[in-house]
Amino acid sequence: MVRKLIPILVALAVMGAVLGLAALMLIFLGQDWEDALFWILAAVMIGSAFLVVTMRDIIRCGLAMIVCFGALAGIYVLMGAPLIGAAQVIVYIGAISVLVLFAIMLTQTKDAPARLVFQTQAGPAAIAAVIIAVVIALAVTATDWGELTERVRLSTDAMSAALFNDFVFPFEIVSVLLLAAVIGAVFLAKREPGGPS
Amino acid sequence: MSNSLDVYLILSGILFAIGAFGFLARRNAISMLMSIELMLNAVNLAIVAFAAFGRFGTNQAGVAQGSVIALMVMAVAAAEATVGLAIVIAIYRNKHTPLVDEYDSMRQ
Numbered sequence: 001m002v003r004k005l006i007p008i009l010v011a012l013a014v015m016g017a018v019l020g021l022a023a024l025m026l027i028f029l030g031q032d033w034e035d036a037l038f039w040i041l042a043a044v045m046i047g048s049a050f051l052v053v054t055m056r057d058i059i060r061c062g063l064a065m066i067v068c069f070g071a072l073a074g075i076y077v078l079m080g081a082p083l084i085g086a087a088q089v090i091v092y093i094g095a096i097s098v099l100v101l102f103a104i105m106l107t108q109t110k111d112a113p114a115r116l117v118f119q120t121q122a123g124p125a126a127i128a129a130v131i132i133a134v135v136i137a138l139a140v141t142a143t144d145w146g147e148l149t150e151r152v153r154l155s156t157d158a159m160s161a162a163l164f165n166d167f168v169f170p171f172e173i174v175s176v177l178l179l180a181a182v183i184g185a186v187f188l189a190k191r192e193p194g195g196p197s
Numbered sequence: 198m199s200n201s202l203d204v205y206l207i208l209s210g211i212l213f214a215i216g217a218f219g220f221l222a223r224r225n226a227i228s229m230l231m232s233i234e235l236m237l238n239a240v241n242l243a244i245v246a247f248a249a250f251g252r253f254g255t256n257q258a259g260v261a262q263g264s265v266i267a268l269m270v271m272a273v274a275a276a277e278a279t280v281g282l283a284i285v286i287a288i289y290r291n292k293h294t295p296l297v298d299e300y301d302s303m304r305q
Contacts, residue, residue, distance in 0.1 A: 035200075038204075042208055045208075045212065046208070046211055046212065046215070049212055049215045049216070049235055050215055052215075052219065052231055052232070052235060053215055053216070053218055053219030053222070053223065053228070053232060053235075058225055058227060058228060061228060061231060062231065065231050065234065065235070068235070068238075069238065072238055072242060075205075075208075075242065076242075076245055079205070079245060079246065079249045080249050081245055081248070081249055081260075081264055081267075083264065084245055084264055084267055084268070087268055087271055088241075088271070091271045091272075091274075091275055092234070092238070092271070092274075095275060096234060096274070096275060096278045099278055099279065099282055100227060100230065100231060100234075100278070100282065102282075103227055103230075103282040103285060103286060104227055106286055106289070107226075107227060107285060107286060107289040107295040108295065109293075109294070109295075116224065117223065117224060117225070117228075118222045118223065118224065119221075119222055119223070119224050119298055121221060121222065122221075122222035124221075125217075125218050125221035125222040126218055126222065128217070128218070128221065129214040129215065129217050129218035129221075130214065132210070132213065132214040132217055133210055133211050133213075133214035136206075136207070136209075136210030136213070136214070137207045137210055137211075140203050140206040140207055140210065141203055141207075145202050145203075145250075145252070151200065151249055151250060151251075152249065152250075152251055152255060152256075152257065152259075152260045153260075154248075154249070154257075154260045154261065154264050155257055155261075158257035158258060158260070158261040159260075159261040159264050159265065161258075161261065162258060162261035162262055162264075162265050163261075163265050163268070166262070166265075167262075167265045167269075170265075170269060174269060174272045174273070177272070177273065177276050178272060178275070178276055180276075181275075181276035181277075181279045181280050182279065184279075184280050184283070185279045185280055185282070185283035186283075188280070188283035188284055188286075188287045189283040189286045189287055191290065
C-alpha cells in the first residue's frame with residue numbers, strides 16, 4: 001500500500017514545491033499572473049508526466065496522461081498559440097488518450113497491475129534520463145539564442161494562409177498518411193477467421 | 198521569467214527525459230507507447246516555443262510556419278499511435294500478455 005503511494009507522493013511534493021515557489025514569486029516579487037499560471041501548469045505537467053511513467057495501475061497512468069496533455073494545452077495558450085492548444089485538446093485528449101484507454105482495456109489481464117512494473121534496466125534508464133535532462137538544460141542555457149524578441153501572438157488567419165498556401169502539399173500528404181494508418185491499423189488488429197483466437 | 202525561451206526549452210527537455218525513462222523502463226507495451234507520446238509532446242512544445250519567440254521569423258508568417266510544423270507533428274503522432282496500438286493488440290492476441298519482456302519468440 002505504501003509502495004503504491006510513493007510516486008503519487010513524490011509528484012505531489014514536486015507540484016507543491018513549484019506551486020509554493022509560484023505563490024512566493026507572485027506575492028513577494030510582484031510577478032504577474034501569467035508567470036504564476038505558467039508555473040502552475042508546468043508543475044502539473046511535469047508531475048503528471050512523472051506519474052504516467054511510475055504508477056503501477058496502467059489505467060491511472062492513462063488518466064494522468066490526459067492531465068499532462070491538458071496542462072500542455074494550457075501552456076500553448078499562454079504562449080500565444082491558442083489554435084495549437086485547441087488542436088492539442090482535440091487530437092491528444094480527444095483521440096489519442098481515448099485510443100490508449102481502449103487499448104489498455106483490451107489488453108490487461110487481471111493480475112497485470114499486481115506484477116512488477118519496471119524492467120531490470122530501470123535503474124540505468126533513470127540515470128540515462130537524468131543525464132539527458134541535464135545535458136539538454138546545459139545546452140539550452142549555454143546557447144546564445146540571439147536577442148530576445150517580443151513574443152508574437154499567432155493569428156489564425158496567418159496560420160491558415162500558411163497551411164493552405166505554402167504547406168498545402170504536406171497537408172495533402174498528411175491526409176494520405178492518416179488514411180494509410182487507418183487501413184494499416186484495421187488490417188493489423190483484424191481477427192483472421194481460422195487464425196489463433 | 199516565463200517570458201524567456203530557455204524556460205520553455207528546459208521544460209521540454211525535462212518532459213522528454215521523463216518520456217525516455219518511461220520508454221526504457223516500463224514493461225508494459227502500452228506504457229511504452231504512452232511514453233513515446235510524452236516525448237512527441239516535448240518536441241512539439243519545443244517547436245511551438247521556437248515559433249512563438251520568433252525563431253522561424255519575427256512576423257506573423259514565421260510564427261504560422263512553426264505552428265503548421267507543430268500541427269504536422271500532431272498528425273504524425275496520431276498515425277503512430279493508431280498503428281502502434283494495433284500492433285500491440287495483434288501481438289496480445291497471439292501471446293496473451295502485454296509485457297514486452299515476455300515477447301521472446303525471436304530470441305534464439
